[in-house]
Amino acid sequence: MFTWDYSKLTHAPVDFSELMAETSRCSNYLPIQPYFNHFIVNHTEGPKKWYLATCSDEPLKVFMPAKVVVQKRGGINVSGPPAADAANTTRPVYDGHEVIYDTQLWARASENVMVFFMHLTLLESIHSSLMNSEEEFIVIEAGTHIGYIKNHPSYEMEHQVIDFGVEDNQFDAGLTASESWWNQRVNPFDYFTDEIKESLKASYQPVYRELIEQGTHPFTDLEDSRANLNSDGEIWGTWFKADSSGAFRSAAAWSVIHVTKTQDLSAETYWKTLEEHPDLSGILLESKRSPLVGKGLYEGRPAGRNRIFIESGNPTIGIAKVIPYYSDPFSTDSTTAYWKYSVDAKSANTTDDTVVIEVFADQQAAQESEFSDRAVKFQREPR
Incomplete structure (x- = not known):
């Protein structure tokens, strides 16, 4: 299945400079929330992924960060549409493309490394390509435009947000004795090329300076890759x-x-x-x-x-x-x-x-x- 050698994620999942631009930033939601983040009540155990958010009036595109395989079984999961859309057989159009709101996309960059997106507004062409493939999978090239950071309009949220993360089968956080995604989620930052890392850090600097000035943000380090805070014999x-x-x-x-x-x-x-x-x-x-x-x-x-x-x-x-x-x-x-x-x-x-x-x-x-x-x-x- 993998006819290429994987080394790193070679493309950013979004244009970081656009994501961090003042015209994109939200007043009460950070443009990127880091991997090391124990401030999300809905994921008290620690989400171990990035949240990428925008309040821009312009569409913010999402790209595949590596050459990957997406399988028919479990590769794309579509959440149930709101009742108003259930009888509508045509896809909604956003930025000139037919799209599918609120999807999960799971893609293998290698036998061990999986990248995933959640709450992604996916291009319908990606979904139909997979469904119509004669194989049980499709290959998506690195840098391919796959969708947008865009919520379903019925959600009526001020900010648009997606989740992006990486799982590595060879990583073990030691959180549980049984095999679990919780042990295998890693900091996406560590899996990008040096060029992408530097691009992200440069784009994040103006945001980070504001967070320093405010002084009320407990989890802001994009490079903190700690996966296990359990302290033996202590409450932590x-x-x-x-x-x-x-x-x-x-x-x-x-x-x-x-x-x-x-x-x-x-x-x-x-x-x-x-x-x-x-x-x-x-x-x-x-x-x-x-x-x-x-x-x-x-x-x-x-x-x-x-x-x-x-x-x-x-x-x-x-x-x-x-x-x-x-x-x-x-x-x-x-x-x-x-x-x-x-x-x-x-x-x-x-x-x-x-x-x-x-x-x-x-x-x-x-x-x-x-x-x-x-x-x-x-x-x-x-x-």
Whole structure:
């Protein structure tokens, strides 16, 4: 199937200078969100891909970054169209091309390296070429125009956004003992040629300077390729609720939580927040995409994003003050909670760690109480 030698991704998936231009930037959404990014509640485990976004009035084209194979089975996945389009047999037209909104495209650059796009507005010609091929696959050349960053009009979003990522079968993040995409997703930055890397860094510089000035952005380093923040015997990293399954698929309330310690945040673009909260221990995310399965950590719905401050103990056993990241400063309702936690490191391998957490309304109660039947158990292995 592969009659060529793969070395690197030789083309940018978008024109980075166009993506980062002032006319393309959104007021409340970054043009690129990096691989190392634990600030996305919908992917509490860490999305491990780029989000590329634009608010430009002009079409922003998407290109295939390498010569690839796209297979009929699983190569292009089309999300169900809105009801208004269901009876319409003609494709919508955008920028003079027939297109298919909200698609996933999975393409192999080699036996081991896969590139993927999600929420892509795909050229219909790419889809029909695959469907009409006498083979079970098609080959797409590097640099081929394949679609656009464009949401379906019915979504009515201010920004247009796609996901772009890379999976490498030879990479193992060590997050789980079982084979999983979560272990194999890598930083796209590392897979481009030096020329493309330099182009991206140059285009990103004006954006990055603004982020430094603002000082409130915790994840901004495009070159940070860390894939596993789990710390053996400590609270840091990703945890899965032991009585809830399908965490990646449904992200039920508290089915996944993630704690990033302050030292792992992008200090240069987060300086203002760090000055305002000098005792900040880290950022805590709670999944909340779908309803609770099993036992809840506390009454109501998860806050999602939180600031966490270890008040007593250490990262293994202690009590942490947890405050919703965007709590209303004018509200009279107390949103502060105290999380009592105890991590059990069964071996030097982080995958068998567990943690017990119980949430209290005040610190004294957390200190004086033993764990009760309201405590919730989490584990490192996804369910």
